[in-house]
Amino acid sequence: MSSIDVKINVGEIKTEKPYVLIGLPDVGLIGVISAAQLIKSLDMKPIGSIDSDQLPPIAVIHDTVPMGPLRVYAGGNVILVVSEIPLPPALIRSFSKEVVKWAKSLNPAAILSLAGIPVPNRMDLDQPGIYTVTSEPAKNMLAKLEAMQVQKLEEGFMAGPYASILNYCIAEVVPNITFLVQSHMNYPDPGAAAILLEAIAKFLNVTVDIEPLLEQAEEIRLRMRDTMKRTRDTMQQVDKAQEYEIPAFYG
Amino acid sequence: MPEKTKSLVEMMDELFERMERSINEILRKGFMKPSFDLRHCCLEPLVEISETADELIVVYDLPFIKDKNDIEIKATPRSLEIDAKFKKPIKLEKWGTVQKETEFKHYHHLIRKLPVEVIPDKAISRFKQGLLEIKLPKIKPYTIEIE
Numbered sequence: 038m039s040s041i042d043v044k045i046n047v048g049e050i051k052t053e054k055p056y057v058l059i060g061l062p063d064v065g066l067i068g069v070i071s072a073a074q075l076i077k078s079l080d081m082k083p084i085g086s087i088d089s090d091q092l093p094p095i096a097v098i099h100d101t102v103p104m105g106p107l108r109v110y111a112g113g114n115v116i117l118v119v120s121e122i123p124l125p126p127a128l129i130r131s132f133s134k135e136v137v138k139w140a141k142s143l144n145p146a147a148i149l150s151l152a153g154i155p156v157p158n159r160m161d162l163d164q165p166g167i168y169t170v171t172s173e174p175a176k177n178m179l180a181k182l183e184a185m186q187v188q189k190l191e192e193g194f195m196a197g198p199y200a201s202i203l204n205y206c207i208a209e210v211v212p213n214i215t216f217l218v219q220s221h222m223n224y225p226d227p228g229a230a231a232i233l234l235e236a237i238a239k240f241l242n243v244t245v246d247i248e249p250l251l252e253q254a255e256e257i258r259l260r261m262r263d264t265m266k267r268t269r270d271t272m273q274q275v276d277k278a279q280e281y282e283i284p285a286f287y288g
Numbered sequence: 289m290p291e292k293t294k295s296l297v298e299m300m301d302e303l304f305e306r307m308e309r310s311i312n313e314i315l316r317k318g319f320m321k322p323s324f325d326l327r328h329c330c331l332e333p334l335v336e337i338s339e340t341a342d343e344l345i346v347v348y349d350l351p352f353i354k355d356k357n358d359i360e361i362k363a364t365p366r367s368l369e370i371d372a373k374f375k376k377p378i379k380l381e382k383w384g385t386v387q388k389e390t391e392f393k394h395y396h397h398l399i400r401k402l403p404v405e406v407i408p409d410k411a412i413s414r415f416k417q418g419l420l421e422i423k424l425p426k427i428k429p430y431t432i433e434i435e
Contacts, residue, residue: 160347160416160417160419160421161416221349222336223334223336224334224336224349224419225349254351255351255352255418256351256380258349258351258418259331259351259352259378259380260380260383262323262331262332262333262334262349263323265334266323266334
């Protein structure tokens with residue numbers, strides 16, 4: 038299998054045992070919405086970018102400042118990898134492999150994936166639940182997760198970039214916790230992102246202001262329509278609907 | 289009976305119809321289509337279509353729409369059109385340069401050809417937290433008895 042070049046352009050990181058958070062466009066845009074709020078709330082600073090020949094030639098402009106769509110931020114003991122564009126399916130494996138390899142070199146406390154899990158009845162769900170999937174080296178954090186009253190995902194499929202990151206964490210023996218909040222699949226879901234962020238803040242023992250997410254929920258939904266449309270197209274290509282299914286093995 | 293010769297106008301009509309269908313097909317796939325219409329001050333909402341054995345379910349995400357009375361739904365056996373008006377025009381402070389040129393007044397969305405035929409007068413809908421769900425019962429096929 039040929040591998041695609043992915044370059045992580047980040048200087049030396051001196052933070053000891055950092056938590057590496059991943060926020061990518063996926064179900065309900067949970068990762069992107071959460072990442073944007075974390076950057077603001079924790080006053081995180083950009084420390085680098087991620088590039089690949091497989092990325093579309095896109096520059097993002099924020100407050101007149103141009104930047105690449107895949108960036109790395111840092112604040113306190115948290116490193117955040119974020120993408121403003123859905124990853125092309127052909128890039129997902131190489132991206133995940135390189136990010137996990139790079140994160141491993143930082144000797145991280147854990148990689149935390151900020152994700153959503155689609156539920157068909159989200160419209161009737163006032164308080165979405167959170168599930169977690171934990172790779173073996175993160176088992177020492179299970180007690181902490183249990184105290185937070187998040188549930189373990191017992192059976193199911195994951196598909197897309199977070200599944201790939203989890204797989205590479207298993208292969209590289211890196212602690213990974215994927216947080217999956219119940220959310221809309223095809224609509225931006227700031228309400229669900231706020232619930233996820235509450236859990237992440239508790240886990241990291243930091244204060245994250247989630248009020249702006251709730252106050253600006255409608256604006257976020259409106260603003261992110263185009264990103265959601267593009268993400269929906271890539272989710273179809275990685276067969277995201279499989280997350281509604283149950284695996285074959287039993288017993 | 290000999291086939292009627294088509295007039296130039298009829299041929300042009302057919303040509304334009306074919307061109308319109310081709311353009312709509314390209315637009316349906318999202319190619320080069322913005323999610324707003326500056327001329328009509330209109331935004332295109334996100335929409336999801338799913339099916340059960342008996343129903344076609346269409347859900348629209350309509351942020352900033354507060355009141356179900358501001359939404360108009362029109363359906364035929366093969367099409368669905370919605371129009372939802374904002375109480376006051378929307379202009380976001382940090383929006384793209386192009387979108388900033390106007391104040392948006394409504395959402396509009398037209399599905400010219402639903403994937404299956406439906407019974408529009410038996411449709412039901414509900415509006416909750418800015419989401420509009422429309423359930424359209426499918427036309428049931430006739431059961432033909434074997435003599």
